[in-house]
Amino acid sequence: MRNLLRFFTKNSFIFLFLFLEFIAFWMLVANNRYQNSKVLNSSNYLVGNLYSTVNSVNDYFHLKAQNKDLAQQNAQLQSSSITSFVKVFGTNVTINDTVHRQKFVYTSAKVINNTVNKRENYLTLDKGALNGIEAGMSVISPNGVVGIVKNVSENFSSVMSVLHQKFKLSAKIKKSGYYGSLQWDGSNYRQAQLKDIPSHVKMDIGDTVVTSGFSLLFPEQVKVGLIKDFDLKEGSNFYDIDIEFIEDYKNLHHVFVVRSLLKEELEDLENESEVLE
Amino acid sequence: MIRDIITYSFYFLVLVLLQGLLLNNVALFDVAVPYIYVLFVLMLPFETPNWLVLLLAFVLGLTVDVFISTLGMHISASVFMAFGRSYLLKLIQPRGGYEFGVNPSFSDMGISWYAIYAGILVLFHHLFLFYIESFKFSQFFSTFGRAFASTLFTMFVIVVFQLLIGKSQVKR
Numbered sequence: 001m002r003n004l005l006r007f008f009t010k011n012s013f014i015f016l017f018l019f020l021e022f023i024a025f026w027m028l029v030a031n032n033r034y035q036n037s038k039v040l041n042s043s044n045y046l047v048g049n050l051y052s053t054v055n056s057v058n059d060y061f062h063l064k065a066q067n068k069d070l071a072q073q074n075a076q077l078q079s080s081s082i083t084s085f086v087k088v089f090g091t092n093v094t095i096n097d098t099v100h101r102q103k104f105v106y107t108s109a110k111v112i113n114n115t116v117n118k119r120e121n122y123l124t125l126d127k128g129a130l131n132g133i134e135a136g137m138s139v140i141s142p143n144g145v146v147g148i149v150k151n152v153s154e155n156f157s158s159v160m161s162v163l164h165q166k167f168k169l170s171a172k173i174k175k176s177g178y179y180g181s182l183q184w185d186g187s188n189y190r191q192a193q194l195k196d197i198p199s200h201v202k203m204d205i206g207d208t209v210v211t212s213g214f215s216l217l218f219p220e221q222v223k224v225g226l227i228k229d230f231d232l233k234e235g236s237n238f239y240d241i242d243i244e245f246i247e248d249y250k251n252l253h254h255v256f257v258v259r260s261l262l263k264e265e266l267e268d269l270e271n272e273s274e275v276l277e
Numbered sequence: 278m279i280r281d282i283i284t285y286s287f288y289f290l291v292l293v294l295l296q297g298l299l300l301n302n303v304a305l306f307d308v309a310v311p312y313i314y315v316l317f318v319l320m321l322p323f324e325t326p327n328w329l330v331l332l333l334a335f336v337l338g339l340t341v342d343v344f345i346s347t348l349g350m351h352i353s354a355s356v357f358m359a360f361g362r363s364y365l366l367k368l369i370q371p372r373g374g375y376e377f378g379v380n381p382s383f384s385d386m387g388i389s390w391y392a393i394y395a396g397i398l399v400l401f402h403h404l405f406l407f408y409i410e411s412f413k414f415s416q417f418f419s420t421f422g423r424a425f426a427s428t429l430f431t432m433f434v435i436v437v438f439q440l441l442i443g444k445s446q447v448k449r
Contacts (some may be wrong), residue, residue, distance in 0.1 A: 013327050016358045019352055020335050028349030028409070029343075164318055 072142040073254060078105075084258055104219050105129060105259040109139075111252050112156075116189040120163040122148060125255065127163060128155045137215045138258045144247035145169060145224050146255050157257075170215055171224050174208040176201055182209070182224065182243070189249055191228065192240060194241040199232055201239070210241050216263045286320070288442075289337065292317050297344035300434070309426040311434045314341050314351075315402050318359050319395055319435070320382060323375040327363045334359035354406035361401050369393055395435060399436055402426045405421075 008015065109131075113124035129152045139146040147159040147167065160167055165186050171194060172179035178215050180196035194209060194232055205239025207227045225243035232239055296314040318334050324398060338352030345351070366375075369390065383391035407424040 013331070013363065014330050015358065016331050020331055020356045022336070024335075024349045024353035024356060026349070198279065 011207065013129050034059050038152060038204075053268075063258075069254065075109075076142040076256070103262050104261065105261065107133065107259070109133075109157075109255055109257050111255060114161075114249070114252055116161075116163055116249050119165055119186040121151070121163040121249075122149045123159040123161055123252070123255075125149075125157045125159060125256065125257070126155070128153050128157045130154050132259070133257050136217075138260070140218065140222050140258060141247050141255045143223060144245055145222055146252065147249070148211060148217065148248075151259065162192070162245075163251065168241060169218070169224070171209050171210040172212040173201070173203055174210045174221075174226070176203065179212040179214070180238075180241075189245075191242055191244055192225065195225075195238060195242050197241060199237050199241045203227060203230060203239075204227065214258050216266050217258075219258060278318045283320070285317075288320065290315055293337070293340050293344070296341055301345060308328040308423050310428065311401065311408070313431060313434045313438060315358060315399060315431070316435050316438060317354060318355060318362060319398060320380065320411070322380055323366065324377070330359045330362060331356060350406065350409050353409060354402050357405045358398050358402040362398055365397060366395065383436070384439070396428070396432060399431050400424070403428045403431065409440075 001093040070149045079184055107127065109127040114124050115121045115123075123146065125133075125139070125178045133149060133152055134154055135149050137149045137234075139149060146164055147164070148159040149157050151158040161170065163184050165184065167184065169182040170179060171182040178197055180194050182192055182194050184192045197203075205227055209224045209227065211218040211220060211222040211224060223246050225245045227241060228244040231241075231243040232240050292314045296312065299315055302312050308383035316336060317337055318330065319329055321333065334355040335352055339348075341351045342348045342354075366381075371390075379385045379395060381391070384394075386394070395408070403424040407420050407427070411420045
């Protein structure tokens with residue numbers, strides 16, 4: 001007995017080491033098995049609070065950027081409230097008792113997934129059918145056109161980006177009002193091509209290109225880009241125009257999904273006229 | 278004595294917070310992560326009883342583990358390191374033993390002594406930690422590489438930290 005005690009006291013250091021290591025490994029194994037071990041929870045309460053304090057400090061560093069975002073969205077809302085109403089004229093027939101009739105309804109959404117480096121790019125938004133989003137709606141951002149909703153699930157929607165080779169947009173030069181078709185060639189995500197602008201139109205580098213509003217999918221006068229370069233090939237009647245997007249699609253966070261209230265009416269009317277021909 | 282306790286508690290707090298809030302998010306080239314908290318074990322005075330070093334290493338590892346939610350991993354590694362420390366100190370003891378009042382820092386003991394002392398212990402700690410973390414030998418060499426790269430990084434951070442607090446000690 002005495003020898004045993006002496007053995008322990010002599011090697012107490014090693015035993016303490018083994019004991020502590022045993023506890024450590026026991027914790028390691030037990031904790032892997034039961035994720036919600038009591039020790040981890042109660043102590044993580046403290047650390048969790050610490051982390052959230054650090055986070056709230058971190059938030060201050062992003063205030064400037066967030067302010068800018070909010071200001072941009074405000075401007076967007078203000079401008080959309082003017083351009084998204086169409087005047088109902090004709091004094092004989094009063095359809096509504098209001099002077100203006102709403103043409104577009106905006107829903108804000110957050111981009112939760114986004115690519116720009118493929119040839120066919122899609123985005124995912126955090127709103128879906130439950131929020132009233134349907135396939136075929138258009139998506140815009142404070143600085144430009146984003147795309148068209150392709151698929152909708154209950155809580156998410158998938159958007160075909162402007163940066164998609166099959167995406168075509170009717171766009172016009174804001175200054176002169178001539179319209180053409182805008183398409184992305186799949187190379188540089190900051191640039192796209194505007195075609196079908198006739199050769200007699202005058203334009204300058206830096207002119208703004210906006211949506212034409214013909215399709216009624218997109219509201220009119222949504223900014224798209226700036227003319228970066230234009231070129232008239234010999235013997236051609238149309239310009240080759242390079243435009244630079246105003247929106248940086250790599251840095252897209254908040255967007256607006258646009259429901260067009262008059263789209264079906266217009267489509268029906270156009271179909272009818274085509275049938276009559 | 279009391280002053281020592283306060284000073285070392287302060288170092289403990291600073292190192293753990295530095296590790297938990299800042300350095301855990303640093304990964305140089307996606308491989309090297311600095312674990313500067315081990316400096317606390319390295320800087321304990323020579324006179325500290327061995328059992329106390331072990332217990333302090335245990336508490337240190339526990340605190341760091343709670344931060345990273347890897348309960349047990351850093352405890353085992355730092356206790357292992359504290360265990361190795363007592364033997365290494367005997368092994369590289371200068372002739373005549375350690376003087377009283379001298380601390381294991383490179384300003385007191387010289388660069389070559391400190392490089393051996395800290396280098397070996399940090400490497401031990403990191404190897405132990407990284408192998409526990411991967412828990413298999415199939416990635417033997419990549420784990421070794423990560424441990425070695427992290428050791429270099431940790432040593433660098435330790436030297437910087439010691440230079441910073443070294444200045445304040447001179448002022449005192």
